Amino acid sequence: MEAAAATVVAVDLRKCFPAAGGGQLEALAGVSLSMRKGELTALVGPDGAGKTTFLRMVAGLLRADSGQLQVLGHDVASQPQQVQDCISYMPQRFGLYEDLSVQENLDLYADLHGVPADERHARFERLLQMTDLAAFRQRPAGKLSGGMKQKLGLACTLVRSPQLLLLDEPSVGVDPLSRRELWKIIQQLVQEEQLSVLVSTAYMDEAERCEQIFVLHQGRLLAQGNPAALTDKAQGLTWAVAPVPTRQPRDLQAQLIDDTRHVLDAVPRAGSVRFILQPGVAPSDIAAVLQGEQPSRRPAELEDAFMMLLRAQETPASLPAAEVTASRIPQDDAPVIVVRDLVRRFGDFTAVASTSFDVHRGEIFGLLGPNGAGKTTTFRMLCGLLPASSGHLEVAGLNLRTARAQARARIGYVSQKFALYANLSVRENLEFFGGAYGLGGTQLRGRVADAIKRFDLQADARSGDLPAGYKQRLAMAVGLLHAPEILFLDEPTSGIDPLARRAFWRTITELARQGVTIIVTTHFMEEAEYCDRIAIQDAGELLALGTPQQVREQARGDGIDMNAAFIGIVEQGRAQRSATASGRAA
Structure with a gap:
């Protein structure tokens, strides 16, 4: 393809970073590719493949060690500012100002990008309409749900009209409904403005929406083509x-x-x-x-071809369950978690409204819901991190109102966001949290060594420098060090690729087989299929509770997957609430 017909042209692009313990880590190892104008193009690959490095280089934020990179006809090495004047870039952690309102965030980014005053009104109104944020323009960004924050981040990225839009995993941490809305906006921009979009994603169904896909692995271009051509590899x-x-x-x-x-x-x-x-x-x-x-x-589906490509490159380290001490896990049939009429209010706002359910020993129980549905609040109450406003809650046979500390000693917790010490090494984090769990001496050293081996971690690597998937591996290793009888996982696979998700769930399945009770929140609806039972919440209310098959039946779907069932149940619940509210108003 001629450079004039391409948005991005990379030739033998290389980039290295200092590796833990000395030496060099080759983030990009001779990548050559060409991205067509006016198309939606995907970068996919496992954690550490080089996707974010490539996007940052295209944005002019990183300089190549060697090779050539042209963006919109500009040489990035010699003309980074010209490139940045023509593009918009939304990184994984977009910098919204949470104390400012939706409108104030838009105003601020328009100021930063020098958007003329006479262009702002029309641009803002179009973006607010596309993102369904018009009714929330005065709401502080910090009070938006996760999906709404992502849509606001996209709107702020687009306050000026770029020739190229770069999106680094824009749908990480958002629910299927919000993800669908986000992609509707992206596709509308491509169709109506002939915008060129380069997006990295961990979702293969998102990559299937793109005209061109580049598969990266360990800094190298593994495969490229349209979705149909790549899918044919698995037929x-x-x-x-x-x-x-x-x-x-x-x-x-x-x-x-x-x-x-x-x-x-x-x-x-x-x-x-x-x-x-x-x-x-x-x-x-x-x-x-x-x-x-x-x-x-x-x-065959695109994910099948993706998994084939990765399996051909490496045999992933299996992640078997950490040691579970049998004496720690009682063998009775009593529920290990009992929730009765649980309520949590924040001032006049009810985040959780009279929720009730039980969880049995060795069960994998999924808490699902859209962003802002109340599931994280429920989750935090179950972990003893947040007191309930009213209701009864027992964990491991202990009442959380009177024995919160004792209950916490019997649970493990992996948070949605990386909550370990970024400046400490992998080994130092494991040793610190192992000591906090009461481990010491030979037992602690043995558990730490075992965790490093089982989760394929570099002991001396700085934790904050790990790719997202390896941060989650470390968080899981920390949560399992003290062999808990209940493990709470808050979106443990958010932002990591299908290969890593398989390994995580192989570990979780083995833990459940040994009698560990698993409570998990997730936005990957395929992961609900691993659960014995799931609960779906929205607006603080429990909409569905049962096995995956029972939930699919409630969604009135024959043979539908959990993604479709989830969307159907949430939309049914919202329609019923809207009808009830209209009836009351009448």
Whole structure:
């Protein structure tokens, strides 16, 4: 492709950073690619593949060690300011000013970008209409839900009309409804303004929306093409099987994914298990795993091809469960968590309204809901991090009103945001938190060494410098050090790629098998398929509670996946609340 017909042209692009313990880490190792104008283009790849490094170089924020990079006809090395005058860049952590209102944030970014006063009104109104934020223009940014913050970040990025928009995982941490709205805005910009967009994403269904996809791995370009061309790589190898009712889909998935000699990948979906066979392998070769269950062929998807490409490059370190001390986990049938009429108010605002449910020992229980639904508030109350306004709450047989400290000693917690000490090394974080959990001496040293090995961590690496997926590995390792009987996971796989998500859930599945109770929040609806039961909340109310199959049935969907079921149930709930409110007003 000629440079004049391209938005971005990279030739043999290389970039190194100092590695932990000395030496160099090659973030980009000779990447050459060309991005067409007026198209939506995706960068995909596992954590540490070089996606963010490439985007920052295109934005003129990092200088290449060697190679050539042209953006919109400008040489980035010699003309970084000309490049920055033509582009808009939304990084993973976009800098909203939370004390300023929606309108004030837009005004501030318009000032920073020198947007003429006579252009602002029309531009602001269009952006507020596209993002559905017009009714919230006076609301402080800090009081918006996660999805609304992402939409405001996108609006602030677009206060001027760029020729190229760079988006670094814009939908991380937002629910399926907000994600759908965000992508509707992006596609509208491409269609109506012929805007060129380069987006990095961990969601393969988002990459499928793009005209061109570049797959990066360890700083190298692994594959490129349109979604159909890449998906063709997996045709003929993809199957689905419905386990018998007595067999959990996640248990069959675990057995399939462990059979690396025959199976490339497996994931539960809509009550069945979708899997990819190694080339030359037939279903009869895995008869012992299938135990008489008959698989059927299915069309390949982009994620299948992505997983095939990654599996061909490396054998990912499995993440088996950390040691669980059997004596720590009682073997009775009593619920390990009891919630009755739980309410949490913040002033006049009710975040959680009279929620009730039980969680049994060894169960994987999912708390799902849109951003701002009240699930994080519920989660924090269950962990003993936030007191309830009213209601009854027991965790590990202890009343959280009277025995919060004792309950905390029996739980592990992995937060949504990286909550460890960024300036400490991996080993130092593990040793510090192990000591806080009451471990010491030989036991602590053994647990730390085991965690580093099991989670494939670099002991001397500075924690704050780790890629997102490895930060989450470290957080999981810390949460499991003291062998808790209940593990709370707040969006543990947010922002990490499908390969890393499989490894995390293999660990979680094994923990549950050993009797550990798992409470998890997630915005990846495929992960709800691993749960024994799920609860869906919105506006503080419980909309659904049951097995994944029961929730799909409630959504009145036959054979639909959990993403569609989630959206259907939330939209049903909102329609009912709207009708009720209209009836009261009348």
